[in-house]
Amino acid sequence: MQTRGNTILITGGGSGIGRALAEAFHQRGNRVIVAGRRAAALEDVVRANPGIEAFVLDVTDPEDIARAAAKIATEYPGLNALVNNAGIMQPEDWRAAEVDTGIAEATIATNLLAPIRLTAALLPLLHKQEKSAVLNVSSGLAFLPLAITPTYSATKAAIHSFSESLRYQLAGTGVDVIEIAPPYVQTELMGEQQASDPNAMPLAEFIDEVMSILDTQPEVREVLVKRVLPLRFAAEQGRDGYAKQFAGLNDHFAGK
Template structure:
């Protein structure tokens, strides 16, 4: 992925890592379209960054995605980068009497189907553009899960596997496929407590490291991994999987 001169669509770009990436790409001179559910945040972001475009998108609604795809084809035919960053996370207690699977279904719909739907909508455009890239956000929890967030971790493990297959299928097509697998970062993904948790990596530090990796094309196997990601990513290969799982999921 080249660092500048792109037309980039960021889904889930109104908050958290998605927003920080959209701002970082815009600051480097790229045309950025941010898509998300909350119109007030879209308006705020566009007002703060002239030239950045906000567009409403509900990935659970196929009609909403069709409207966005039609608008992008008409207004931004040079689109060459899709950053699929929309995601939700909720704890689940499957041992309890009240677990009904509804949160798991919502997580799968947004985290898995949302990425698949966005890719299907924009891949035909990307195939026609030079320097095209798809980057989807998974998680370091794809490699060693936190058991209290079972569907979230599983959704990210799905993306890790699916992106490998997509990358292989597109190996003769000029579309680069990247996986961004963040560690625990100070966002409000699981609530305000995470945003202030000193154990979490500061958001600005995470995005700065990601942008440096992208700038150096330093993403072997298509995986964009900051230094904090490596321990969980390679825990099984290093023979530390069981110890890492226990440390993350104490009794």
């Protein structure tokens, strides 16, 4: 993927990684459109970054996705990059006497069904471009799950798998498929405390490294910053090494 001269749609673009990616691409001269459910957050992005465009989109609503796809085809016919970034991450307690699957269902709808539906809706437009790209934001937890967020980790593992298969099927079509797998980053994904957690990677550092990879490796398939490598390649340590790293990660977040 070339990082200049594109028309890019970024979901979940009102905050966190989505907003930071939007600003980074905008600074490189791309036409950037951010979409999300919170109109106020989108308006703040637009005010702070003249030239970025925005519209409200509920990615969990198939009808809203269809409406957005029609709008994009009409108003942004040159769209050649889709960043599936919108996501939610909430803890679940599967030890409860009665497990409430509401969080799991909402997580699957937002993190997995939404990017699948939006990609399907926009692929006809992406195929019209000489070169285009689908960028799926997964997570280091796709490869080493965090037990307190089991469905989040599972959806990100699914996004990794979906990206692999989509890339294979679209080979030779002109549509690249790129996966961005963040480590633990200072955003508000799991609440305000995460944005200042010293154990998390500063957001600006993460974005700088991501953009450097995209700038210098136009054929990249997986965007992996250095801090995510231990998670991404946990399985390469063998069964015992993986088990030790899994226990270390989860004991830390469990306060053990």
